[in-house]
Amino acid sequence: MQKPRNKIKAVLFDLDGTLIDSIPFHIESFVGLFDFFGVKLSHSRVCSVIRLPSREIYEKLEAKKLLGLNRKEFISERQKFYYSLIKGKNLLFPGSFEVVRKLKKKGFLVALVTNSSKKTMMHSTPKKFLSLFDSIVCFDDVKKGKPSPQPFLLAMKKIKVTPFQCIVVGDSVLDVISANRAGIKNVIGVSTGVSSEKELKENGAKVIKKNLIQTLDFIH
Secondary structure (H helix, E strand, O other): OOOOOOOOOEEEEOOEOOOEOOHHHHHHHHHHHHHHOOOOOOHHHHHOOOOOOHHHHHHHOOHHHHHOOOHHHHHHHHHHHHHHHHOOOOOEOOOHHHHHHHHHHOOOEEEEEOOOOHHHHHHHOOHHHHOOOOEEEOHHHOOOOOOOOHHHHHHHHHHOOOHHHEEEEEOOHHHHHHHHHOOOOOEEEEOOOOOOHHHHHHOOOOEEEOOOHHHHHHOO
């Protein structure tokens, strides 16, 4: 990917696995919930669906059949497991504050685009950090989450930029696919979440970095 020029006005970040180290706890919360009901669920099975919205995970893991829970009950109970696991923990990756603050100082608009609900985002992420963003789009704000383009389209609308004026930073193939479908071709993948470097590249990420701090080299 060529280094972006002055036309870039905004950087749109994913949250889980990109800015916060929450993925292991999300995975463990699903495994723990199924275990509570006496059902064995492998970590690899959860990893295959973890980036999807909870209502889709409910269907793919056959929770109604295996646990006897309706979707609302499943989401609520899973959230309780997750919140108990992260209680008192600082999930921010090293450099998250630094990167977002530097971009703001340089004059970039910054947005947060996540498949998490607002409630889960607030439990996972310090309010002081969230206050840095010019716009936040959660799953509650759209009809369809990533890989639909809706989250990124809404984020761009809120901060009044075009796809050609944006860079997306994310850890998942869903971030890449969603951004591309929204017309954003400048996507930086970070290998701190569930998707491998190979998967990110194959799905359209232009550059892969090992951590968030390294992404600053490509945002000018």
